[in-house]
Amino acid sequence: AQKVTQAQTEISVVEKEDVTLDCVYETRDTTYYLFWYKQPPSGELVFLIRRNSFDEQNEISGRYSWNFQKSTSSFNFTITASQVVDSAVYFCALTLFSGGGADGLTFGKGTHLIIQP
Amino acid sequence: GAGVSQSPSNKVTEKGKDVELRCDPISGHTALYWYRQSLGQGLEFLIYFQGNSAPDKSGLPSDRFSAERTGESVSTLTIQRTQQEDSAVYLCASSLAGTSDQETQYFGPGTRLLVL
Numbered sequence: 143a144q145k146v147t148q149a150q151t152e153i154s155v156v157e158k159e160d161v162t163l164d165c166v167y168e169t170r171d172t173t174y175y176l177f178w179y180k181q182p183p184s185g186e187l188v189f190l191i192r193r194n195s196f197d198e199q200n201e202i203s204g205r206y207s208w209n210f211q212k213s214t215s216s217f218n219f220t221i222t223a224s225q226v227v228d229s230a231v232y233f234c235a236l237t238l239f240s241g242g243g244a245d246g247l248t249f250g251k252g253t254h255l256i257i258q259p
Numbered sequence: 260g261a262g263v264s265q266s267p268s269n270k271v272t273e274k275g276k277d278v279e280l281r282c283d284p285i286s287g288h289t290a291l292y293w294y295r296q297s298l299g300q301g302l303e304f305l306i307y308f309q310g311n312s313a314p315d316k317s318g319l320p321s322d323r324f325s326a327e328r329t330g331e332s333v334s335t336l337t338i339q340r341t342q343q344e345d346s347a348v349y350l351c352a353s354s355l356a357g358t359s360d361q362e363t364q365y366f367g368p369g370t371r372l373l374v375l
Contacts, residue, residue, distance in 0.1 A: 175362045187350065187366035233302065243290050243354060243362060244314060246304030 144169045144236050148250035155224055156258050163219040163253045165234030173239035176210065176217045177247065182230040193217060195239070221255075229257045261285070263367035265351050271373045272341055280336040280370045284353030289331050292354075292364055295320075297347035308334060309356065320345075341374045348372070 145168040155161050167176065178190040191201065193210050201208050205222045221228055231254050235247040264283045272278050284291050293305040305318045308328040319326070323341075328334040338345055348371050352364035 177363070179366075184368070185348065185371075186368045187352075189363060189365060192363050235302075237362060239362075243292075243356065243364075244307050244309070246292055246294070246307055246318070247302075247364060248304070249302035251301045 144171075144174075144238065144245075144248040146234050146236050146248050146250035148232075148234055148253050150253045151251065152254040152256065154256040154258060157226055158223050160220060160222050161224050161255065163221075163232050163234075163255065165217045165219065165250060167215050167217065167234070167236050169236060169238065171238050171240060175237050175239065177235040177237075178208065178217075178219050179233045179235065180230045181233065181252070187233070190219075224255075224257045226257045226259050229255060231255070263351055263353050263365055265349075265367040265370050267370060268368065269371045269373075271375065273375055274343060275340055277337065277339045278341055278372065280338075280349050280372070282334045282336070282351030282367060284332065284334070284351070285355075285365060287331075287355065288353035288365075289356045290354040290364075291328060291334050292352040293326060293334070293336050294350040294352065295347045296350055296369070300347075302350075305336070338372075341372075343374050346372055346374045 147166045174195045176193045180188045198210050207220045209218045231252045233252045234250045237247050238245050266281045291308040295303045306326050310331055311328045323339045326336045348369040350369045352366045354364045
């Protein structure tokens with residue numbers, strides 16, 4: 143079975159600070175997908191990024207960046223120059239390539255990020 | 260285009276009543292998923308449909324839960340004889356199978372169920 147751990151239940155920073163959300167995963171499969179979703183107070187899960195297990199290239203999208211390291215089974219998410227609108231619960235998730243989607247997503251417990259003005 | 264929609268957005272029911280939750284996936288998405296989000300259990304995967312077929316129903320919490328899908332469109336999640344522990348947000352997601360984006364699930368706003 144797969145497992146995703148987000149050890150940080152809540153993080154509070156002041157606006158404009160950089161913040162990193164940690165994600166560690168466990169799976170015996172060698173091919174899988176990793177995701178990050180954002181859940182703002184409105185409740186809807188918003189897709190942020192998908193990463194394939196065979197592509198360890200890091201990615202940057204504006205103020206967001208992701209660091210994928212298979213050696214440590216980690217897929218961390220950094221927000222640079224945080225803004226109040228970044229306040230939300232962030233979820234890391236995993237699904238197996240072999241399942242074709244049938245296994246659904248295995249989610250971490252989420253990290254509640256609070257950006258104070 | 261329109262995203263995943265769910266109805267009702269909120270549902271309050273009495274213990275023992277049946278409820279039906281509806282999900283309209285993104286047009287053309289062949290895969291559909293149901294999840295449950297509760298404080299104690301986090302986000303739990305319930306069931307997956309490819310077309311109108313659900314190959315594995317073992318994720319449903321009990322035999323009071325059932326799900327159907329009509330073709331590659333609307334899905335309903337039915338909970339019979341609701342219990343207070345069924346109170347949660349029920350989320351639906353869809354994905355486009357057969358493309359490089361097939362593993363990316365797009366979520367609806369959820370149905371918040373409260374069983375009194």
